[in-house]
Structure formats: C-alpha cells, structure tokens
Amino acid sequence: MEKRYDFQKHEKETQEFWEREGIYRFSPDAPGRVYSIDTPPPTVSGSLHIGHLFSYAQAEMIARFHRMQGENVYYPFGFDDNGLPTERLVEREKKLRARDLPHADFTELCRETASRYEADFRQLFQSLGFSVDWDLQYETASPETQRLSQKLFLELARQGKAYCREAPVLWCTECRTSIAQAELDTRETDSVFYTLPFSCGETVLPVATTRPELLFGCVCLFIHPENPQYGEFIGQTAAVPLYGFEIPILADEKADPEKGTGIVMCATFGDSTDAQWVLEHGLPTRGVLQKDGRMGEDVPYLSGLRVKQARKEIIRLLEEAGLLLSAEPVIHTVAVHERCGTEVEILPSRQWYIDVLSQKERYRQAADEIVWHPAQMKDRYLSWVENLKWDWCISRQRYYGVPFPVWYCRNCGRPVFASQDSLPVNPVEQPYEGTCACGCTEFLPESAVLDTWATSSVTPLLHKSRGLPEYPLSMRTHAHEIIRTWTFYSIVRSLYHTGKLPWKHLMISGFVLAKRGEKISKSKGNGLEPTSLIREHSADALRLWAANARLGTDTFFSPADLQPEKRFLTKLWNAARFALPLLEDFSPLPASPPLLSADRWILARADEALRSAAFQLSNYEAGQARHEIDRFFWNDFCDTYIELAKERLYSAERQGTDARRAAQYALYHAFFTVLKLYAPFAPHITETIYLEFFRKFEPEPSLHLTRWPQTGEPEEQLLLFGERLKENLSTMRREKTEKGVSLRAEMGCFPIHAEEKLHPLFKEAESDLLSCSHAESLKLLPL
Known part of the structure; x- marks a missing residue:
C-alpha cells in the first residue's frame, strides 16, 4: 500500500467503480426487505452550501447502514426545479424581471438554468460518495411529475377538497403572487402607533393603528362586549377621520381592551384578524392596495403611492387637519415573505386552495402514528397544526411551474x-x-401555476406511482425548518390520496450555523462552497465531520474542524498498512484456530461495537454510533490489541505458529469489522482497503454490499477482562512516562490488578502482556 492515502485519486476511482458495477442500483426483485427513503429534492435557487452537505450526508449514512443489514435500499434523488425559487434565481443571474419578458422566453431561461444547476448538484452529491440510484432521479418540473401533480389536483377537485374562491389571501407585492401561511417569517421592525379621532355623534373615539394608510379601507370599528369604557357605543356608527364616511361599531371578543385604546379599526385588509372579521360578520370589502404594492386609483389623496409613501402622506394630511391625537413609537412584529423578506399584505383575490382546516384533528393524530427522530421534533409539527388559520393556498401568480x-x-x-x-x-x-x-x-x-410545495409534497406518491413495492415509505429526512411545509403538506396529500401516512419514520436534522443564531443559507450568502472543501480536505473528512453532531441539533462549522477527521483517515490507513502485510500468508477460510484470551476479547469487543452502533443507527443517531465506533477503533483495536499481539504477529519463531495464526485470525476479523463499522461514514477509504486485500477472500464485490454480522449475547466476562487489560496497561504506561523512561524500557514485575475470576484469562495472555510491557514477570493481584 502507498505510504500516504491519496484521497483525490482513490475517491475518484472508488466512485467510478461504484458507477461501473452498479453497486447501488435498486431492483424491486432483489432479496431483502425494502427500505425506502424519501429525500428532499434540493430547491434550484442557488448553489448548495455546507449546510446541505451536513443534512443530506447524515441521512445517506443511514441508507448505507440499512443496505449493510441486508435490506433492499430504495434511495432516489430529485431536484425541486419549478416555481418562485427558480424564477428568482434566474432574475438574479440574468438581472431581469420575469414580467418584462415574453412568457415562453422566460420559462425557457428557467429550464436552462435549472438544468445547469441540477448537473452541478448531482456532481456534488456523487463526489460525496452518495449511494444513490441515479437511474431513479426525478425533477418536479419534468413531464412525469407534472402529469402526477395535475392528476392528483384533479382528484382533489373532484372530491371537493381542492376548491377555488375569491377571498382575502396572503400576498407578496414584491413577488406579485399569493403565498401560503407556511411561507411566512416574522420580523421585528420599528413602527408607530398613531391614534386617530373617529367621531360618534359629539363623542371622539380614539383609535390606535400602525396602518393609517389603510384608513380609506376601514369598514368597521370593534369593541370588546365587556369593555367598560366604550361598550355603550356598540351598535352605533362612527365617521372615519379625513374621509368622513360612516362605519358601524360592532362587538367582538378579539378586540383586546388592553391593546391600544381598546377600540380596533378593521380595514380591508390590515391583518389576518381583519380578514377573519369580514368573514364572521359579513362585512363589505373596500379595496385600497393593489397587487403591485401601490394604492388604488380610487383612493383619495394616496392614489399610486407605495405603502410607506402613502403612510407618510396620510400622516401629513391628518396633522394638517388636526386629526392626529398622538404618535407613539413601538416595536412591531410583522409577517414577511420568507423568499424575499417583503412585508406581506392581505388582498382579495381568486385562488385555488386545499382544505386543511377541517382535518386538523386527523393531522394531530398523524403525529402519533409516525416515529420522530429526535422525538421532540413532533412538538414543532403539532404547534404548526394547532396554529393553522388558513386553508392551503396552492395557486401562484408566476410563470415557471406546473400549470393548473x-x-x-x-x-x-x-x-x-x-x-x-x-x-x-x-x-x-x-x-x-x-x-x-x-x-x-x-x-x-x-x-396561475401550482405552488412549488404542492408539487414537492407528492414525492411519496411519485415513488408509489413508480411501482415501489411498499407504501408508506420507510423514512423521510430533512432539516427542521421545513416541518411546517414539506412534512405537513406531504402528510395532507398522502392522507387525501391514499388514506395512509407517507412514511413510518422522520429523520430531522439540525442546521449548520455561521455564527450563533444565524444559519448558513443561500439567501444570506454565508455558506462555504462544498466542492472546494472536498477538493482540499476529501469527501470522507467532510462526511465524518457531519457525523459528529447529535441528530436535530445545530452545529457550527469551520474548515479547522476537518483536521481531526483527516488525522483519523491517516490513522485508519496506517492501521491497514500495519495489518495487511501481516496477513499476506493468512487465509480466513479454514476453521478458527485456538485463540488466546486477548484474541477472544477483541472479537467480543468487535461484536459489542457492532451491537451498540447498530442500535444507534437504527434510531437514526449517526453521531452517537460514530462515537461508539471510535472508542472501539482507537482505544481497543489500535491502542490495546495491536500492541498486545505485535510480537505474536511478527515473531512466529518465538511465540509459535499456532499463536501467530490465532493473532492473524483475530486481526483479520477485527479489522474487517472496523471497515464495516466505518463504511457508512467514510465509504471511500474503507472501500479502497477492502478492494486492496479483503475482496480476495470475501464473496461481495464491494464492502458496501457486505453485511454487518448478527451478534450474539455479550460475553460479559471477556468484556470485563478487556476493561481490566486497558486499565493495567494504562497504569503501566503512565508510570513509565512519569519516570521519564521509554515505553519500551525493560521493567521487572508487572503487577496486574483484576478480579480473581479473571486471573485465568490474564494467565493465558501472559506472553502478550510481557512482550507489550517489556516486563520480566507478571504478578496477579486481586482487585
């Protein structure tokens, strides 16, 4: 083997080998239970960053683990390449507006751009060693997915679960489209509570608002029915300041007596409460704001002005007329469109919806029927369902998407x-x-076109339509910020179309943070480009880093974090360079030779590491599994067993052929276990070592098609013996270091402290212990 592991050479060769041999190709007829994965199709909205690598790599390790359990892994990959995110990418890159081009020209630009980015995305995931069957690739804008999306929409429309109506809708004036509740973010902003005088006969009713520009759209005042100060005015009318027209004064419990002046202005539409009031009380609507964010032509004084201009002008006019009672600065929480950060308005518009509000109880039940990893992520989902206020608006006034x-x-x-x-x-x-x-x-x-979530939410149904033999799928994976969108919407669609939940398990990852409280994202421009990191540090190092975090937790990233992973790769390569030459004259095929206690211990410890790692990976905790495996490799295999067995492996003439063969047998199987354990995390280097040596003895063409062996019950006495071995060797080494002598320095008696029931095992390991410690004799002492 080469002295140094050349990751650039071996990672490329390994990936070409996997592709050439079809190692990860899925066949529904292959043996083993199907394990199916619903992977989030990355949105074509810009380049991928280290946060994508983190989330996707954690799930890919789970795919490799299940394949090595003998399961038939269905692992497709897709790209979400239709809708507003792709449009905005094209607008940024080409420095143009979609509405300024002919429809056909702009959609062709979107197709070309999406195709280019998808090729880059695929190359990145391939360079990370993802065990994906790329023959199963899909795109949400492809004819196949369009056909399915339209078919499922028609199914809902026939059942009355998808419907069209003219109603208040969340609207982004920048993107000029309707949006859904799940696409809202909130932002705190400096604002002002303006108190205006409404006239009820001879009485002035003070009304506080942050949206004075909507005064012309005012259709009602609301007062809490038990408001002691203003309750007497309920049922009367009030004149709107500056404009003079009369509006009713009505009662509603949502008018908080403690907020503002206790009298609330209902304008069409200032917020979601206004929309709710219009519906509940049968109020008229008075249009003020247009879809381009400007005031309507029939709005006196403010026609054609944008919102903030209109606010400034209306305040000037109110002050001139002596109609501004007070202005108090406040910190106001506003809803913004997550895609562009623009403050969202509510406008009357005809849109298509999917009914979700009538089924909230069923969606709550769904949370208990899915296994969440980690479990606390279920609370985020339940909180979202509980706070749903709108049916799901699925139509978008855009250009590039799946048509209705x-x-x-x-x-x-x-x-x-x-x-x-x-x-x-x-x-x-x-x-x-x-x-x-x-x-x-x-x-x-x-x-209009379908909302991009209305197409990506059918990915489980896409897999089903392709003949996947089992439904629901085994697992879906994604980061926690799209629980309210992709998780929720997919549950809605699957229940409506199949009566079943889409998957059995949900694997929810955390974010990579650029700094405390700020996630890495395309929109923030703070992501590190993965391709250059792979080129400089290796795919395996990045994967190993991604495996360190506990599932669902956020983590920070710096390129310096890859140094320990690179040291590990060097250690594993050096362990192979030590072990494999010593096994050149060994064949594992004959029956096991008589093993010494140290040999039996390392094999028992290998079994324990397999059991522990399998338990963690079965619960989707790749990070916890990695830590268990590291302890076995570093502490048990490298620091203890190799040092104990060195002389037997090197010196058959001193220890005897049988003793050497026993050590070779243990070394072969323990190191083979090391490779299997690390295979999900570092697939390239482990495959390289397998093909270098183990392939000549093993039937599978790839390490990644071998099985993790089924382990029996823990051999408690051997495992306890191993713990005492490590303790006594650690004490011996520490004492030599404290005396300032070499670890190879001769010593007299090596005292061994252990339970008496373990003494026979230590006696059996005497030659190993003497050679390892360079001691003249052992003395067994009770613990």
Missing part, C-alpha cells in the same frame, strides 16, 4: 378540467375543446 389543468367558461365563469389522458397540459397553450353546462364554447385558461 383548468379553464373557465367565458360566459358563466364555471371551471372546467382537463381529461386525465391529456395530462400534462398547459391551458395557456392548449385550448379547451368542449361545451360548458351553460352552452358556451369559449373558455379562458387558468394562468
């Missing part, structure tokens, strides 16, 4: 739907041929 297979009758406005055998269809390009129930034969196409 819908047209509208020009005469009566009734929607008509595409036939299933015509899918996928684009109504903007393909006219509807048929007759409406009203007799009209002219139809207008739906120009």
